Amino acid sequence: MRFLLLVALCGLAFAETWKTIDIDRTIDVSSQIVKITALHTLENTGDEAKTVQIALSDDENAHLAYLSAQIDGVKGRLTVSKDAESKNGFKIYTVTLRNPVAKGKQIKLKVNKRLTAALKPLPAKISQLENQFVVFSGNAYVPSVYAVATQKTTVKTTPSGKILSSTAVNPHKQETERVSYGPYEKIAALESKPIKVHYENYSPFVVATLVERTIEVSHWGNIAVEEYIELVHKGAEMKGTFSRLDFQQDRRGRRQPALQQFTTVLPATARDIYYRDEIGNISTSAVRVRAESVDVEIRPRFPLFGGWKTSYVLGYNVPTYEYLHNEGNQYGLKMRVLDHIFENIVVEKLVTKVILPEHVRKVKVITPFPMERLSDEIKPTYLDTTGRLVVIVQKENLVAEHIQPFTLTYEFEFKDMIREPILATAFFFVLFLAVIVYVRFDFSIVSDPLLDAREKLEGRLRELANAVDRKQKLYSKLTEAAANYKQSRDSSLLAEAKKAFESGRTTANEKLSALLASLKKDKNLAGQGPRTAEIRRQKSQQKSAGPEETQFTKKVEESRYRADSILGSL
Amino acid sequence: MDVNTMPRYTGPISDAKFPHLTIILCATGLLFASWFMVLEVTSNKYNRSILKELTIASLAALFLGFGTTFLLLWVGIYV
Numbered sequence: 001m002r003f004l005l006l007v008a009l010c011g012l013a014f015a016e017t018w019k020t021i022d023i024d025r026t027i028d029v030s031s032q033i034v035k036i037t038a039l040h041t042l043e044n045t046g047d048e049a050k051t052v053q054i055a056l057s058d059d060e061n062a063h064l065a066y067l068s069a070q071i072d073g074v075k076g077r078l079t080v081s082k083d084a085e086s087k088n089g090f091k092i093y094t095v096t097l098r099n100p101v102a103k104g105k106q107i108k109l110k111v112n113k114r115l116t117a118a119l120k121p122l123p124a125k126i127s128q129l130e131n132q133f134v135v136f137s138g139n140a141y142v143p144s145v146y147a148v149a150t151q152k153t154t155v156k157t158t159p160s161g162k163i164l165s166s167t168a169v170n171p172h173k174q175e176t177e178r179v180s181y182g183p184y185e186k187i188a189a190l191e192s193k194p195i196k197v198h199y200e201n202y203s204p205f206v207v208a209t210l211v212e213r214t215i216e217v218s219h220w221g222n223i224a225v226e227e228y229i230e231l232v233h234k235g236a237e238m239k240g241t242f243s244r245l246d247f248q249q250d251r252r253g254r255r256q257p258a259l260q261q262f263t264t265v266l267p268a269t270a271r272d273i274y275y276r277d278e279i280g281n282i283s284t285s286a287v288r289v290r291a292e293s294v295d296v297e298i299r300p301r302f303p304l305f306g307g308w309k310t311s312y313v314l315g316y317n318v319p320t321y322e323y324l325h326n327e328g329n330q331y332g333l334k335m336r337v338l339d340h341i342f343e344n345i346v347v348e349k350l351v352t353k354v355i356l357p358e359h360v361r362k363v364k365v366i367t368p369f370p371m372e373r374l375s376d377e378i379k380p381t382y383l384d385t386t387g388r389l390v391v392i393v394q395k396e397n398l399v400a401e402h403i404q405p406f407t408l409t410y411e412f413e414f415k416d417m418i419r420e421p422i423l424a425t426a427f428f429f430v431l432f433l434a435v436i437v438y439v440r441f442d443f444s445i446v447s448d449p450l451l452d453a454r455e456k457l458e459g460r461l462r463e464l465a466n467a468v469d470r471k472q473k474l475y476s477k478l479t480e481a482a483a484n485y486k487q488s489r490d491s492s493l494l495a496e497a498k499k500a501f502e503s504g505r506t507t508a509n510e511k512l513s514a515l516l517a518s519l520k521k522d523k524n525l526a527g528q529g530p531r532t533a534e535i536r537r538q539k540s541q542q543k544s545a546g547p548e549e550t551q552f553t554k555k556v557e558e559s560r561y562r563a564d565s566i567l568g569s570l
Numbered sequence: 571m572d573v574n575t576m577p578r579y580t581g582p583i584s585d586a587k588f589p590h591l592t593i594i595l596c597a598t599g600l601l602f603a604s605w606f607m608v609l610e611v612t613s614n615k616y617n618r619s620i621l622k623e624l625t626i627a628s629l630a631a632l633f634l635g636f637g638t639t640f641l642l643l644w645v646g647i648y649v
Contacts, residue, residue, distance in 0.1 A: 216648070218581075218648035218649065219579075219581065219582075220581045220582070220583070220585075220643050220648055220649065221580055221581020221582075221583075221584075221585055222581070222585070222648040224648060272646060317646070317648075319580070319585075320578075320579050320580060320581060321578040321579060321580050322578075324578070324579040325573050325574075325576035325577060325578055325579055326576060326577065326579040327576045327577065330576070331579065332573030332576055333573075334573050334574075381649075382642060382647055382649045383639070383642070383649045407573050409573065414582075417582075420639055420649050421635050421636045421638075421639040422635065423635075424634070424635035424636070424638045424639050425631050425632050425634070425635025425636065426631075426635070427631075427635070428599075428603075428630065428631035428634045428635055428638075429627060429628060429631035429635075431631075432603075432606060432627035432628075432630060432631060433627065435606075435607070435610055435627075436610070436620070436623050436624070436627065439610050439611075439613075439618075440615070455614040455615070455616050455617075456616050458614070458616070458617065459614070459616030459617040460616075462617055
């Protein structure tokens with residue numbers, strides 16, 4: 001029965017026109033991520049082909065975080081189909097090649113897989129001083145859609161870590177730090193041979209259960225990035241109590257299966273970096289500015305042992321010129337959808353929020369890999385009227401290979417930016433307007449006629465003083481004209497000035513007499529008016545003057561003085 | 571529209587100028603504001619002029635409004 005099935009499968013495989021000549025696979029299990037790199041050497045035995053199929057076991061597929069394929073030695077990833085078809089305990093994906101491959105030609109296809117949560121700690125619970133051992137379950141044969149002529153697999157375990165046991169599938173070799181399987185010859189398509197490797201893995205299995213990355217774009221030239229991160233150590237759980245003394249004295253040092261410190265790599269232009277957890281920042285941290293990046297080294301409040309969790313916020317500012325581009329009212333933001341947190345981290349859930357300025361239109365998001373776009377939110381913040389648009393995208397199960405840029409394009413008008421200071425201006429103006437209205441209300445309970453009259457009189461006197469001032473200006477203008485005449489001998493100008501003076505004087509006199517009349521009327525109300533009103537005395541300055549002129553000037557001054565003294569006596 | 575071919579975007583005002591702008595604009599604004607307040611408390615209903623009050627108030631508001639915006643930007647609240 002089994003043989004028949006195999007024959008049937010072989011038949012299927014032959015129809016696929018490809019033949020696998022060799023597979024060299026490396027499985028790196030030194031961290032919490034299973035990193036599988038397989039180099040397939042394939043030969044086209046049928047017609048010209050544009051697609052190749054790759055297989056993953058169901059077990060691999062269940063833990064799959066990242067899958068990519070590329071031609072060895074050529075840059076750029078090939079398109080891998082999103083959906084896989086199930087066949088006999090395997091999932092089959094289709095890879096589209098850039099150029100069609102003719103019959104008899106060979107290609108070298110490099111397939112990268114990243115599996116998360118695939119290593120099981122055994123024992124599941126350890127005390128503080130014990131080492132962490134894990135079990136890797138895999139397959140001695142590389143899953144392949146086509147029959148494989150030769151293949152070999154190397155499982156790389158943690159450096160200087162013990163290997164307790166490994167399933168033997170001959171030829172099989174267990175060395176320090178590695179277990180090699182193969183070479184195996186003539187393995188049929190979709191054949192499997194389960195293996196298990198039980199070994200020591202002291203790297204902390206720290207998983208970010210939630211990464212909330214908020215990118216706030218300000219058109220004043222800044223992009224603020226803030227990441228809220230929840231960490232859980234998902235390795236062997238710690239049993240018993242924690243001793244700080246044992247922890248400090250532990251001779252394993254960095255090789256304890258606990259997260260003691262980590263380094264986050266930020267962009268080179270990052271500034272104003274801050275770190276805090278639930279109740280502030282109690283950590284030993286350092287910021288190292290390197291040529292290509294800014295490294296933040298953080299030693300959290302407590303080391304993270306198996307089953308322990310923590311959360312923190314890390315934020316920084318970057319200038320817009322690194323990530324924001326524009327042409328007219330078109331803007332394009334190109335930033336990483338997920339940034340470096342620390343080496344070999346697994347992100348269970350990533351939520352990336354982009355806060356855009358107010359009144360943006362035609363927002364389009366292009367993500368490097370399929371992500372779920374949640375419904376937009378509105379975030380009201382400083383100097384906002386309707387609130388800012390928040391674009392949210394989400395994805396689960398990510399690894400370092402997912403650190404790729406997304407592109408967000410939108411339209412924005414400059415006038416919407418200038419609205420912010422205008423809003424602040426309006427606020428202050430309303431405040432002053434309130435003062436203007438307030439002083440115009442009369443809150444006195446009893447009316448005070450004396451005070452009222454005095455205020456009225458003061459007002460009148462000021463008006464009078466202004467009127468006198470105005471009249472005196474007319475006089476000085478005339479004298480100026482006379483002085484000018486002396487030099488230019490232009491009688492028309494003098495006549496003009498005289499005319500203007502006379503008409504001005506009549507109106508001024510009328511006004512003055514009217515004011516004086518009303519002042520007299522008011523005088524009776526205010527028992528005692530202010531003795532003096534300040535009126536400036538102006539001196540006409542003349543350098544050289546004839547005797548007639550000096551006389552005239554004297555006369556003018558005298559009359560002015562008289563006017564002043566009259567005003568003063570009021 | 572390709573983002574990579576578009577020119578890079580920088581803010582309309584360099585962030586090195588925020589402190590200067592804040593101090594100059596806020597100082598001028600406060601000067602006008604204090605003049606306005608002195609005017610309000612010293613004048614009475616016979617000698618006040620609404621035009622003068624509104625002019626000074628709007629000048630004070632304009633300088634203070636822009637000054638506060640730059641103050642926010644200076645302290646790191648990127649509005």
